Amino acid sequence: MTDIALHMADAADLLFDLALTGGQLKTDDGLRTAIAISLFTDARAADDDALPEGGADRRGWWGDVVPPIEGDTIGSRLWLLRRSKMTATVVQRAREYAAEALAWLTADRIASTVEVEAEAQHPDRLAIGVIITRPGGPERQRFDFVWSAIA
Template identity: 45%
Template sequence: MADIRTLWSDLGGDWRLAGPSFDVDEGLETAVIVSLFTDRVADAGETGIESTGRRGWWGDAFADVDGDRIGSRLWKLAREKRTPAVLGRAETYAREALQWLVDDGVARSVTVAAEAVGAQGEVLALAIGVTRSDRPVAQFRFESFWKGQ
């Protein structure tokens, strides 16, 4: 089934026109982008979020499956230094956000690797692999969402 194709750039998510209508894709790239770059609500009691609140999407309150949430907690890392521990948290948050692909049978597995890139390691890069049984591994790389201050 076709979906409006969402592309990721330095400015965030965007849609592209293809003639008089929107460009479309099979939906996997869009699903990965929405899963990673929509703010997931932080768990109650998480530390370090007093100034920003718990964020999240209001629609989670009406999820079909109890406790189901959309998005990731990558937003919590925006002001963090690029240390190995923070890169590990980025991988954890990305895996958590993409787990639904496996749970819902869209993919057999998802791999995530985070690294600091750029001259001074000021940019967080995420490499995502989505393994499906009937297709080649879909690979995505995102760098532009976390630039150093």
């Protein structure tokens, strides 16, 4: 699996940019870019999700309107937590949303296990750690994302 590599350009606003090396697009033969896209692309809110600030936009990636495989969607509902006060419930919900967004890794047999950790790291910072175990053996990779988008 090879992707165009992304790097987090602005953690506060969750902005990513294409990574370059020597004037060329850098590639990522691991899972970092796929995980970043899964976590930080806005999934459509469920019908019973409370929308931030009383909005009406349920968001979602436009390509999910007609997915190639029924029910196969991209993104996470982490965006729903953006204006939430950092509580144990919000941290648990972030972990659940992240696990939901990464479930495709085991469904598509890219990983044999996916473990998600979430932790409050100041009043306004959330850290998510993702540990992937590949099906070919004991290779484990850890990916860490910290941002201060929750305030």
